[in-house]
Amino acid sequence: MKIISFHQETPFGEILRDLQGKIRSQKEKKPWRSFDDMSCMCVNQQVYRLIQKHCERYKATVEENLTIKLHAEEEIPWGVKYVGAQRRWKKGKGAGVKIGVIDTGISRDHFELKNRVKGGVDFVRGRQNGHGTHVAGIIVAEMNQRGIVGVSPESHIYDIRAFDEEGKSSLATILRAINWSIENGMDIVNMSFGMPQYSEALARVIKKANDRGVVMVASAGNNGGEVEYPARYDGVVGVSAIDQNGNLASFSSRGKGADRRAPGVDILSTWPGNQFRKLNGTSMAAPHVTGLMALQMARRIKVKATTV
Template structure:
């Protein structure tokens, strides 16, 4: 490959203002990517525009804004160019301020308190790719690792939206009597801030977040966001994270659709989550159908919020955090389970939905921490 020619073309095509849209340039040959990255460091001195390029070793890709992406030229060099799409958190269907509750109804619903004598998720590492987290929140004082701020690498991933803090609270809050307790209170959340204050991100930021989670050896990635169209780059990096042994939990979306789910939940390598209400029925806003692997409480969920407070929110985002917490409980007790084994176990041990909604035995049910860890609980009881 003529790296000098490629880097010269990139330099001439890069729009540092970002107004031309962002692009993902993927290499089909790993050695080509590695050599290009090496050359890029040298050519940055000659072509300052190249300094704006970001890279993902997991995907073997470059991210930049191109004025005129010449797909033919790139293809001749064994490269693929894809538009860098925007993606949004699965925002709540309702939202209201709430006072703290010791154990929220969703945590009780899935039976988490009943398994805490066996597992609290101790030391399970969960990358939450979201809007960040409130590091000063009393509920999360012992629950947060450093994480990463992908929009400003010099800063901690502080939450300026609230969504990520809410997700972190449901998974791992340990506020005790003065706050709330999440599903896996001794697991560790590593906030990966890829989303801005509006809850919006680029696919490239998600890819960089997944790349960081793999390098940082997360056990679980929580992805409470989605988009309607697929991205080959995102699909590839999700597959690679799955192959690295990371369990990926993704929200299916709040569109009331019965035969689809948003991406990345629709990818086979994720655990796709729908939402239920207090009655154990599929929530009115939740997507449902064959692309859903498991359901979990997602309606009127109280959790941690910015400024040390709490807020009630609804959405498949909230359901996803319950499932990530339940998997953390399982992994702390059974650390050698693979992502595929965990997905099958989740489906097999799920609590059936109401009769009217469970028309077929193959339809997924609602997550149950008690059923998920049944063998461990029974052995503890016998001891």
């Protein structure tokens, strides 16, 4: 497409008649779109080739049909910046990685998430709260020139709802949720929840997931003391929370089982109703690590596909 502006001292009607005569002889049905009061017209490449000499004769200004972008910008939350996601995006944004989020459910109609949620299962039914939506946004909020962006914005999220509106679940439901993740081929599972006591059954399903190659990431806990389960199990990446200065948050669990630290204070992310909200907690720290692991995994998938 070409944008042509003629000298405004030349009668535009006269120019149009002259050019139209040339085009009609070539049987062109829709030669241009004109803005008569501005002495401008838009023509496709084929028409421009036909009238190029006439444009030169009238000393017209000819411009390309440039792409114009909105000034609206996505906010990159401080946590996403802190973990270095932007730098890693040069090598990919997580495409091809399947991430299961075991949580309170995800608002699948949120504009940041609706193209990223690819499936899931609901073990509890009933009303949701926003916790799972917030966690999902940290991982995969989409690059769409508005709102925010997540750590791994091209990964696929699976909504594995195991918690009710009050944020409560049962051990049996968690076992079902992890087993569903294994059977449905999740690459990574995010578990922003915990309990203080050891469970043999939970340890076994974690081992089963590890044996199948599933990466398990869990929040350390918000008790300010010992790390909770499942983060404390071998084979699970336990994540503590830090603030914007890199200091361990006062509420964050710590010690054995805290394998990584990630942003967990004043974390802006998605919320039901196409909204956004800031939350604190190791629940917010774990998905930062999940997103980073998705970026790493996506690069390996890409390299493998290239070499095959």
